[in-house]
Amino acid sequence: MVGVRNAYDGSPIIGPFNGHNKSVWSVAFSPDGTRFASCSKDHTIKVWNTQDGTLVGEPFRGHTDEVTSVAFSPDGRFITSGSADKTVRIWHANNGVPVVGPFIGHTKLVRSVAFSPDGTQVVSGSEDTTIQLWNTRDGTVALDPIKGHTATVWSVVFSPDGTRIASSSADCTIQIWNAQNGSLIIGPLTGHAREISFVAFSPDGARLVSCSWDHTIRIWSSEHGTLVAGPLEGHTNAISSVAFSPDGTRVVSSSTDETIRIWNAVASKPMLDQLNGHIDGISSIVSARSGAYIASCSRAIYVWDSQNFIYFSGPFEGHTDFVRSVALSPDGKQLVSGSDDSTVRVWDVNKSTLLAGPFTDHSEAVNSVAFSPDGAYIASGSSDQTVCVRSLSENTLISSPFKGHTNVVLSIAFSPNGTYIASGSYDCTVHVWDIRNGTPANSPFLGHTSGVMSVAFSPCNQYVASGSEDRTIRVWDPQNGTLITDPFAGHTDTVKSVAFSPNGAYIVSSSYDHTVRVWHTRSGTVAAGPFFGHSDMVTSADFLPDGIRVVSGSWDSTIRIWDLSDIPGIPSTSERSPARSSYSTCPTMPSEWIIKSDGWITDQNGNVLFWAPSEVIRCLLAPHCSSIISRYGTIEVDMSSALFGERWKQCYASVL
Known part of the structure; x- marks a missing residue:
């Protein structure tokens, strides 16, 4: 019909x-x-x-x-x-x-045909990839024949002035060609996760809209190849066609979900910055010691400006499966990533381009990666139960893979002096290795009763911290494997990540219980938290270089920045004013409250305050959360006139 x-x-x-x-x-x-x-x-x-x-x-x-x-x-x-x-x-x-x-x-x-603006030519795209x-x-x-795509060409279109041809393909890319000689002008443009079914130029030729089987629409600059809007989400199945309105202000799309949708195609730059973010759950997040950037990964890798918490670069395209871990070089100019595709890759942070790799040293998923303190080496830990260390200058492994774990290696970390690597495994142990020869520096550290999900060295080389599926955190003496203090207890589910503060006095942890906590390293007592805000398991957390802010990434696809400046006892390495929130201006709103997974917000005693839908919860600012990096934006509720507790009756005033 x-x-x-x-x-x-x-x-x-x-x-x-x-x-x-x-x-x-x-x-x-x-x-x-x-x-x-x-x-x-x-x-x-x-x-x-x-x-x-x-x-x-x-x-x-x-x-x-x-x-x-x-x-x-x-x-x-x-x-x-x-x-x-x-x-x-x-x-x-x-x-x-x-x-x-x-x-x-x-x-x-033949999948697609289009006339040139002067009517003298027809362009066609085919399943033969040409x-x-x-x-x-x-x-x-x-x-x-114009060749460049590696799979079916789904759509072709001339630019309004007839000088360019845009094409989209089942290879998940868009390419823009010179219509006079067939040479590639821009591309391949990457971002869509599945086949790109259609592309269309805006009436002025400045933009290009694309739609995909990944259920999303994206708008690109046809001059520079940069993403200027999207991904636009709403369709629940593959999108088959898309077009600009004659005035270029709207986009219409049709989908196999049996709907037609019309979208606003005009957006300002700040709105677009806010819409950048992960689509999938975040598996790893790390702060550059230079203080300039934060890196995060899911299926995609992004780098963020750590001063303003806005998009800086990415996505970094190349891995063919989920990315499990990222790390930034000491100067913040390079990024290393490890993936379920069993490869390790090194990237240019500024350009989002591949510098080295893919390295195929492992036979199974790469779960953790790290740069050495001098940036000369990268280490990786894998489901193949080994740890590998590679020299970047010589482009070779410095020794045979380190073997000793009897199960999946989940986490690795270099010592501050660069001579040792700590590793944690599903075999419940922590190992410390001498990187010069790949031999254990001492016996495995025993104590955890379930898999060791994360390990970290303290800045002064004095301690190794580990977080485990057994819900505890342990701090070890790396020289002999003895515990510094009793296990840290408090999380109610797997401890997925641990990291030391810049001065080594504190440890931040993230957990599948949806919380972030900060601990005193020496005593194991809670220094701050638990911080509630994420609506799904928190997979990674790290201190920012100023020591008074913590960044966390979650399976809810968001990144949160937590401000510790107003928490007694936590010293700052820089002068900062506490983050101000409208929540604090409400006399009846508790200063601390908890976001439950069912959407209810309660005080610390469990008293109900208000409810919010899940799409609001994931981008709702919470106590101590000063910023959110999310493709869904950020929501702060004005509580200045809210009525809680005994004052709730004042919300109704009789007219009699």
């Missing part, structure tokens, strides 16, 4: 029209808007009157297989079509008489 709807309110104007007897693959309006063409799996093309839905002439017949794409010429006189019969044809729009064709050259199904440019006068090829 085919129908026409109002672009402002979505109401049906006319239709649905029944005419094709099989699925309709593509529709296109004539330039004057009085007609539209449709093509179908039934091998035919039909032209309809947009006023009354009547057919204009007979169905166009000639293709010997399903017709996959149609487009009008700029003057509305002709229609071009592409088909599963591997050909392209041009027809008279009024009567369906073939004008020229079939154009033969593709070796597989793009062909044809002369409409006689059907001859204007250029050799």
Whole structure:
């Protein structure tokens, strides 16, 4: 069926029209808007009157297989079509008489066709991974096939000035080509996680919109290849088509979720900065010791400005599976990543480009990576039960893989002097290795009763901390493996991450219990927290270099920055004013409150304060949380006039 709807309110104007007897693959309006063409799996093309839905002439017949794409010429006189019969044809729009064709050259199904703005050429994209440019006068090829995509070319389109051709592919990339000689101008543009089904230029040619089977829409600068809006989310299934409105202010999309949606295509830069963020749960987060950046990873890797907590660079594209760990070099200029794809890669932080790798030293997932203090080496720990250390200058392992663990290696950390590496494993042990020869520096540290999820050296080389699935944190003497104090107890689920403060006096931990806590290193007592705010397990936490802020990443896809400056007993390495929040201006709002997983916000005694939906909870500022990095933005509720406790009765005033 085919129908026409109002672009402002979505109401049906006319239709649905029944005419094709099989699925309709593509529709296109004539330039004057009085007609539209449709093509179908039934091998035919039909032209309809947009006023009354009547057919204009007979169905166009000639293709010997399903017709996959149609487009009008700029003057509305002709229609071009592409088909599963591997050909392209041009027809008279009024009567369906073939004008020229079939154009033969593709070796597989033709997915997309489009006229050039002057009508002299037609471009086509095919499952044979190529793009062909044809002369409409006689059907001859204007250029050799344009090659660059590695999978089906789903969509092709000319820029409004005719100088460029954009293409999207099942290889998850967009490429922009010179229409005169077929050379690549921009791309490949990456970001979509699945096949990109359609691309379209804005009327002024400055932007390019794309849609994908990953359920999202993205808007790009066609001049620079940068993302300027999105990903726009809302569809619940693959998006099949997308287009700009004639004034360029809106985007319309259609999806296999059986909906059509209209989006605002105009957004300011600050709004776009706020919308950057992870789509998937965050597995690792780390602060650069230089103080400039924060790095985080999920399926994608991003780097953030740690002063303003805004997007800096990324996503870093290359890994073919989930990224488990990232680390920044001491100068903050390089980033190392480890992934479930069993590889380690080194990246340029500023350019988001690959510097070295992929290194395939491991045979299974890489769960943890680290830079040496001088930046000369990278270490990695893997599910293959080994630890590897690689020299970046020599591009080789400095010794055989370190073997000793009897289960998956989950975490590694260099000592501050760079001579040792600590590792934690599902075998419940902590090992300390001499990196010069890969031998254990002493016996395994025994004590945890379940997997060791995280290890960290203190800045002065004096301690090794470990966090475990047994819900405890332990601090060890690295020389002999003895405990400094009793295990730290308080978390109610797996301790996923531990990190020392810059002065070594404190340890921050994150847990599957959705909380972040700060502990005194020597005594194991709680110095701050638990901090409630994340709506899912907190997978990673680290101190910022000033020592009074903590950054955490969660499976809820958000990053939170916690301010410790107003907590007694925690000294600062820099002068900072406590973060101010409207929560503190409400006389009846407790200074500390807890966000529950069901959306209820309570005080520390469990008394209910208010409720918020899950989409609000994940971006809601909480006590001590000064900033959130999230693609969902940040929400702060104005509590200045809120009425809690005994004062709730004042919310109603009788008019009698």
